[in-house]
Amino acid sequence: MEIYYVYAIRSERDGRIYVGLSQNVEKRLNEHNEGRTKSTKGYIPWQLIYKEEVGNRLTARKREKYYKSGIGKEFLKSLQIE
Incomplete structure (x- = not known):
């Protein structure tokens, strides 16, 4: 069975x-920090602030959409400790 994770990263910039x-958050974070992701490369370095195991890809997409929504974004912002 494939296990997916939804993750949130914060730009230190x-x-x-x-x-x-x-499916591999640590590898994906490295890709973000190496500038291999077009949408994030201008804001390196990135730090992992949240990771949630969600099971399959369909469930992961639903959770990803939630965290991109207003209420989900507010939750993620509340995790930040400056």
């Missing part, structure tokens, strides 16, 4: 939050 899904 300007504090923006990016939400994504992956």
Whole structure:
């Protein structure tokens, strides 16, 4: 069975939050920090602030959408400790 994770990373440059899904969060974080992701490369370095195991890809997409929504984004912002 495939296990997916929904994750949130925060740019140490300007504090923006990016939400994504992956089967290997550590590898994906490295890809973000190596500039291999077009949408995040201008805001390196990134720090993992949240990771949630969600099971399959369909469930992961639903959770990803939630965390990209207003209420989900607010939850992620509440995790940030400056």
